[in-house]
Amino acid sequence: MAASQLPACPAIAASRRRQRKANVFEQFTPEYGISPFDVDLSPANGNAVGQEENGVAPKSGAAPKNGASKKNGVDKSQIRKGNKVNLRLRSLLKDDTGEQEMEMYPDHSLEAAEQVADRRSYSKLSEEARRKANLAVSADDESEGEEVGAGRAVDKKGKGPRATVEEEAATSNMVTLASTSSRVVRAPPRRRVRATVKETGSDSISTYVKSLGQHELLHQADEVLLGRQVRILMGLEDKRQKLEEELLRAPTFAQWAVATNHTVPTLKRQIRRSQRAKAALIQGNLRLVVSVARQAVKKSPLRQGGNSIEFQDACQQGIIGLTRATEKFDPELGFRFSTYATWWIQKEVARNVSEQSRTMRVPQSAIKKINDIRIAERVLMAELGRRPHNDELAERVGMSAKKLAFYQRSAQQVGSLDKKIDARKGKGSMSTGGDSADGATMDRFVRDTEHPSPSELFDQQMFKDDIRRLVKTLSPREQAVIRLRFGLDDGKPLGLADISAKFGVEVAKIKKIEARALLKMRQPDRSHVVRAYMSDDT
Numbered sequence: 001m002a003a004s005q006l007p008a009c010p011a012i013a014a015s016r017r018r019q020r021k022a023n024v025f026e027q028f029t030p031e032y033g034i035s036p037f038d039v040d041l042s043p044a045n046g047n048a049v050g051q052e053e054n055g056v057a058p059k060s061g062a063a064p065k066n067g068a069s070k071k072n073g074v075d076k077s078q079i080r081k082g083n084k085v086n087l088r089l090r091s092l093l094k095d096d097t098g099e100q101e102m103e104m105y106p107d108h109s110l111e112a113a114e115q116v117a118d119r120r121s122y123s124k125l126s127e128e129a130r131r132k133a134n135l136a137v138s139a140d141d142e143s144e145g146e147e148v149g150a151g152r153a154v155d156k157k158g159k160g161p162r163a164t165v166e167e168e169a170a171t172s173n174m175v176t177l178a179s180t181s182s183r184v185v186r187a188p189p190r191r192r193v194r195a196t197v198k199e200t201g202s203d204s205i206s207t208y209v210k211s212l213g214q215h216e217l218l219h220q221a222d223e224v225l226l227g228r229q230v231r232i233l234m235g236l237e238d239k240r241q242k243l244e245e246e247l248l249r250a251p252t253f254a255q256w257a258v259a260t261n262h263t264v265p266t267l268k269r270q271i272r273r274s275q276r277a278k279a280a281l282i283q284g285n286l287r288l289v290v291s292v293a294r295q296a297v298k299k300s301p302l303r304q305g306g307n308s309i310e311f312q313d314a315c316q317q318g319i320i321g322l323t324r325a326t327e328k329f330d331p332e333l334g335f336r337f338s339t340y341a342t343w344w345i346q347k348e349v350a351r352n353v354s355e356q357s358r359t360m361r362v363p364q365s366a367i368k369k370i371n372d373i374r375i376a377e378r379v380l381m382a383e384l385g386r387r388p389h390n391d392e393l394a395e396r397v398g399m400s401a402k403k404l405a406f407y408q409r410s411a412q413q414v415g416s417l418d419k420k421i422d423a424r425k426g427k428g429s430m431s432t433g434g435d436s437a438d439g440a441t442m443d444r445f446v447r448d449t450e451h452p453s454p455s456e457l458f459d460q461q462m463f464k465d466d467i468r469r470l471v472k473t474l475s476p477r478e479q480a481v482i483r484l485r486f487g488l489d490d491g492k493p494l495g496l497a498d499i500s501a502k503f504g505v506e507v508a509k510i511k512k513i514e515a516r517a518l519l520k521m522r523q524p525d526r527s528h529v530v531r532a533y534m535s536d537d538t
Contacts, residue, residue, distance in 0.1 A: 085216045092136040093273050098128040107265035113254035125275050133279035139214045209290055218284040226277040227331030233274030281326050288338055289318035289345055296349045309356050314349050321348030359414040370411045373397055417443040466529045473526055478517035
């Protein structure tokens with residue numbers, strides 16, 4: 001049997017697997033053009049960053065022995081995981097494939113140089129870039145199974161790279177040959193893949209929140225690496241805004257590149273690189289948004305009344321705050337990104353709470369005044385031992401009594417007349433009886449006695465229309481007398497003397513015409529259209 005056909009020694013095969021596992025991420029570092037804004041993204045430095053942070057010198061040997069995963073209180077498995085994430089992020093910054101417009105406007109073309117540098121156009125991140133950023137910050141169970149860029153995939157269980165098609169064929173041949181010898185090599189067992197399909201709906205937000213738990217936590221070195229790239233993008237944006245103020249229009253990419261000591265291809269490459277870094281920094285901290293949004297929903301002022309702000313809306317506003325924090329973050333100050341971003345997320349979520357917690361939106365400045373009035377009122381109650389008068393409260397907060405009354409009216413909550421009245425549940429005297437399903441609403445107990453309700457106005461208009469149709473069934477002389485007598489046209493009824501003077505006839509004649517007209521209107525075939533508006537006692 002040829003030497004090449006013999007099965008490999010198990011120790012040698014294990015050593016090869018460990019060597020492939022140690023160098024598996026080196027294949028994801030393609031070469032690219034050097035830019036004036038580039039940082040050192042070499043894989044060698046990336047291996048040392050996570051280890052030097054934890055006080056462990058980088059090693060280039062075999063895997064640690066069993067029982068030696070922790071030494072001096074340092075978890076080396078966490079260090080290796082942090083190095084993998086750092087290497088994936090460095091590979092993300094270098095990987096520009098699939099994002100360039102190679103067909104219509106290549107980066108080196110004249111059309112790309114003359115293209116207007118509008119923020120709404122160049123700041124859009126492609127779906128390929130979003131996929132790369134999400135893959136870079138995902139856990140090993142998801143990301144390593146999809147990294148097939150150089151023809152070799154990584155096993156999800158971390159047992160080294162999975163074999164390619166050629167290696168699988170060679171393995172099957174080895175098993176066939178070894179079956180005839182005294183030493184039998186068993187083939188790996190087949191894995192069952194179980195797929196779960198869910199429809200989008202109420203479970204979509206819970207599924208999305210669970211998917212965020214699959215993202216790796218970024219170390220400080222990763223935040224510095226991504227934050228510097230975002231700072232480069234913000235510096236380029238400042239230059240663009242200055243050019244826009246000078247030219248009174250949006251500059252082209254050629255003008256923008258000249259102002260930043262850049263070329264158009266390297267400028268566009270740097271923008272895409274910084275956008276990928278920004279997306280990765282946002283994806284890696286989405287769990288912080290969910291945590292702040294949940295706290296805001298629990299502390300919502302409307303939670304006692306059964307209503308609260310939507311969790312999805314709080315998450316959306318939190319992502320806006322996280323994006324703003326990504327643009328403002330300065331990694332050179334030495335703070336962690338989560339410490340800085342929490343304030344921006346809480347600010348945006350609090351703004352969403354203040355806007356949605358009231359039926360009528362109240363400006364943020366007015367809410368601050370209302371809170372100051374409430375605090376001053378409680379302080380005066382503690383000092384005086386009674387509820388303060390409006391003059392005393394206005395003097396304490398430093399505003400007029402009229403303005404104080406305006407803010408007090410604005411602080412009142414608005415309730416709906418269609419809100420159902422729920423029966424209080426309890427036993428004995430604690431129960432109010434009844435059921436909330438009987439359709440009782442606030443409109444049943446709170447009525448406006450000064451103005452008619454919309455239904456009453458509608459009934460009055462319909463009654464007027466039916467009266468006009470009933471009068472039209474009379475003769476022209478009878479119609480004129482009835483209209484003037486009861487004021488159907490202008491709402492001013494006239495007496496018999498006024499009507500007789502207007503027509504130049506005797507009062508007895510007008511009275512006779514009126515009696516005959518009223519008799520006709522009381523006939524059943526004519527009066528049935530208005531009987532519905534009369535009660536049974538009438």
